[in-house]
Amino acid sequence: MLLLRHSCAHVMAEAIQRIVPGAQLVYGPPVDNGFYYDIAFPDDRPLKEGDFDAIEKEMAAIVGEDRPFTRYDMSAEEGLAKLNGEGSKYKVDNAKRAIEAREEDSSESYPTMEGTDSSESRPTLLSFYATGEPGTDWEDLCRGPHLPSTGRIGAFKIMSLASSYWHGDETSDRLTRVYGTAFFKPKQLEAHLALLEESKARDHRVLGKKLRLFHIDEAVGQGLVLWTPAGSVIRKELQDFIGEELRKQGYMDVFTPHIGKLELYKTSGHFPYYAQSQYAPIMERDFLQGIADEGCSCAELANMVATGSVKGYLLKPMNCPHHIKIFDSQPHSYRDLPVRLSEFGTVYRWEQSGELNGMIRVRCFTVDDAHLFCREDQIADELKGCLSLVKFAFGTLGLNDFRVRVGLRGPDSDKYVGTSENWDRAEKACLDAAAQLGTPVSKEPGEAAFYGPKIDFIVKDVIGREWQLGTVQVDYNLPERFDLSYIGKDNKPHRPVMIHRAPFGSMERFVAVLIEHFNGAFPLWLSPEQVRVLPISDKSNDYADDVVNRLKDARVRTSVDTSGDRIQAKIRNAAEMKIPYLAVVGPRDAQASKVSIRARGIQKNLGQMDLDQFVAAIRSEIDTKGTESVSARFS
RNA sequence: GCCGCUGUAGCUCAGUGGUAGAGCGCACCCUUGGUAAGGGUGAGGUCACGGGUUCAAAUCCCAUCAGCGGCUCCA
Numbered sequence: 001m002l003l004l005r006h007s008c009a010h011v012m013a014e015a016i017q018r019i020v021p022g023a024q025l026v027y028g029p030p031v032d033n034g035f036y037y038d039i040a041f042p043d044d045r046p047l048k049e050g051d052f053d054a055i056e057k058e059m060a061a062i063v064g065e066d067r068p069f070t071r072y073d074m075s076a077e078e079g080l081a082k083l084n085g086e087g088s089k090y091k092v093d094n095a096k097r098a099i100e101a102r103e104e105d106s107s108e109s110y111p112t113m114e115g116t117d118s119s120e121s122r123p124t125l126l127s128f129y130a131t132g133e134p135g136t137d138w139e140d141l142c143r144g145p146h147l148p149s150t151g152r153i154g155a156f157k158i159m160s161l162a163s164s165y166w167h168g169d170e171t172s173d174r175l176t177r178v179y180g181t182a183f184f185k186p187k188q189l190e191a192h193l194a195l196l197e198e199s200k201a202r203d204h205r206v207l208g209k210k211l212r213l214f215h216i217d218e219a220v221g222q223g224l225v226l227w228t229p230a231g232s233v234i235r236k237e238l239q240d241f242i243g244e245e246l247r248k249q250g251y252m253d254v255f256t257p258h259i260g261k262l263e264l265y266k267t268s269g270h271f272p273y274y275a276q277s278q279y280a281p282i283m284e285r286d287f288l289q290g291i292a293d294e295g296c297s298c299a300e301l302a303n304m305v306a307t308g309s310v311k312g313y314l315l316k317p318m319n320c321p322h323h324i325k326i327f328d329s330q331p332h333s334y335r336d337l338p339v340r341l342s343e344f345g346t347v348y349r350w351e352q353s354g355e356l357n358g359m360i361r362v363r364c365f366t367v368d369d370a371h372l373f374c375r376e377d378q379i380a381d382e383l384k385g386c387l388s389l390v391k392f393a394f395g396t397l398g399l400n401d402f403r404v405r406v407g408l409r410g411p412d413s414d415k416y417v418g419t420s421e422n423w424d425r426a427e428k429a430c431l432d433a434a435a436q437l438g439t440p441v442s443k444e445p446g447e448a449a450f451y452g453p454k455i456d457f458i459v460k461d462v463i464g465r466e467w468q469l470g471t472v473q474v475d476y477n478l479p480e481r482f483d484l485s486y487i488g489k490d491n492k493p494h495r496p497v498m499i500h501r502a503p504f505g506s507m508e509r510f511v512a513v514l515i516e517h518f519n520g521a522f523p524l525w526l527s528p529e530q531v532r533v534l535p536i537s538d539k540s541n542d543y544a545d546d547v548v549n550r551l552k553d554a555r556v557r558t559s560v561d562t563s564g565d566r567i568q569a570k571i572r573n574a575a576e577m578k579i580p581y582l583a584v585v586g587p588r589d590a591q592a593s594k595v596s597i598r599a600r601g602i603q604k605n606l607g608q609m610d611l612d613q614f615v616a617a618i619r620s621e622i623d624t625k626g627t628e629s630v631s632a633r634f635s
Numbered sequence: 636g637c638c639g640c641u642g643u644a645g646c647u648c649a650g651u652g653g654u655a656g657a658g659c660g661c662a663c664c665c666u667u668g669g670u671a672a673g674g675g676u677g678a679g680g681u682c683a684c685g686g687g688u689u690c691a692a693a694u695c696c697c698a699u700c701a702g703c704g705g706c707u708c709c710a
Contacts, residue, residue: 163638
């Protein structure tokens with residue numbers, strides 16, 4: 001498959017160069033679902049989506065000719081001379097890098113496929129692949145290998161255009177990345193495209209609109225999520241769920257403001273280090289008036305804002321400084337530790353506009369945050385506690401498809417604060433705690449924060465993009481910066497260690513992930529609407545109201561559909577909203593104090609149940625979070 | 636922020652220089668129907684926003700705002 005897709009990238013590149021003669025090739029590797037080719041287009045002839053048809057036509061012609069992929073080798077000198085002659089700076093660069101990489105270390109894999117020679121016996125050779133006859137047909141510097149001939153490419157499609165940077169460097173040349181995909185058989189391509197359609201329907205942004213879970217309004221601002229009533233139910237249920245567990249684990253709730261003095265964030269180090277990703281400071285009116293009176297120019301003011309030499313407040317980018325100040329508001333004995341302060345704390349970050357994504361990447365989000373202040377010898381136990389909470393919460397939600405990344409120190413030891421012995425212990429504690437989760441754990445040296453090792457939970461969205469959810473981080477830095485202390489057994493002050501932990505990460509991102517995970521069909525306890533009562537006709541409306549009232553008394557979220565629709569339409573409408581249970585009521589049910597039950601995902605009437613029994617069964621499914629289910633009583 | 640694409644009714648979308656369209660939803664009427672769309676009538680739009688070209692712009696051009704796909708970033 002990789003060969004197929006890489007070969008197809010060559011075919012596409014040839015087709016593109018026929019249509020846009022000045023286009024210079026850069027890299028063209030296969031990727032997960034296809035391949036791409038980074039290409040530098042002349043400024044006066046950018047590639048547009050409108051060109052796709054023409055390119056695909058050319059590609060079909062090349063495939064139809066069934067030309068063989070032919071490899072030939074040249075020495076480094078010859079190859080470079082040839083590429084120089086062709087005036088392709090990108091290919092020359094690829095070749096040079098390939099040669100260098102090989103001379104330095106042949107075992108090191110080269111980041112791009114181009115130009116690396118898999119044959120170690122001829123280390124200074126560069127290989128080229130011609131699509132047909134070398135010298136007469138189209139060719140490309142390439143390590144290969146390839147399919148025997150173009151005719152083997154059964155089905156292909158150009159998918160999209162994107163921009164990229166040369167060597168992934170923002171300041172370097174901007175390239176156009178053309179994505180395509182290819183399969184051996186047309187049916188496979190059709191299946192792949194159908195899967196993409198399905199994924200799109202599962203996207204939290206699509207479902208969020210359809211199920212009315214959240215709204216983002218231009219008039220409010222980019223990346224600022226408005227939680228609708230339905231979405232708020234889910235968030236509130238999650239908060240109550242996690243809050244209950246936190247109380248069991250000895251956490252104490254706190255509430256803190258959304259802003260804090262700029263100076264506070266200088267102490268914490270968030271300013272100016274993260275100044276780029278923060279909203280600009282909120283300045284005091286007197287301060288602004290004062291500098292205006294002194295004749296301060298806009299440029300001067302902008303500079304003052306950038307350097308933080310203004311009097312004002314920041315929308316908080318993190319909750320830690322506030323929690324630290326609560327901890328530090330009174331002295332602590334070693335006997336008091338650990339102190340665990342928790343808050344669903346809302347934070348604000350100025351993410352780049354192109355990075356925003358539904359509820360997954362936003363500018364204002366609420367962290368299920370907590371900060372643990374503990375002794376060095378308590379770190380391991382506290383980490384275990386955090387991880388068991390994550391295990392429990394994720395397990396309850398059936399969210400098992402995530403991976404764990406443990407960020408450890410990298411080789412350059414200068415950038416890390418805290419003693420080496422403490423780091424050793426903390427890293428070991430993180431690894432031990434992570435191991436208890438029973439999911440894949442990857443150790444990643446160099447991924448630790450400068451202030452301590454961390455454990456991150458990472459999930460994939462419906463399109464396969466990975467997102468970080470929760471995180472648990474050991475921190476030696478902030479206690480230092482804020483000069484925190486507790487009184488030890490020896491009656492002397494000691495420095496506590498902080499653990500930052502947020503099992504869900506942000507409520508916004510977590511709910512987005514859940515929407516996709518459940519495909520909008522939330523378990524009963526999370527469902528915004530749990531039961532919808534459907535009278536057969538308005539003759540049964542009164543009984544339907546009775547049923548609704550009984551359910552409401554049992555704290556079940558419910559409504560009744562008294563529209564003029566026939567029962568078929570009512571069922572269809574409720575099914576589209578993915579409501580877990582439908583209680584159909586007609587004269588036959590009213591007369592016997594029963595309801596006819598239909599469960600989500602089961603395309604038939606399950607049968608009648610006594611109303612009393614149904615109310616109790618629903619309540620129990622909610623309370624057990626699905627361990628006991630109403631529909632199971634019919635099987 | 637960068638490149639490409641997109642923006643038309645509450646939603647999904649058609650319309651590509653000459654009087655603004657469909658389906659769903661909504662309102663009203665008829666239908667009172669037992670498990671995934673009963674029928675009719677009607678309301679609803681500054682065609683994202685601001686400029687320009689033109690006798691004439693939803694349509695062409697420029698800028699702005701927003702969304703999408705990537706890139707870069709991500710405590």
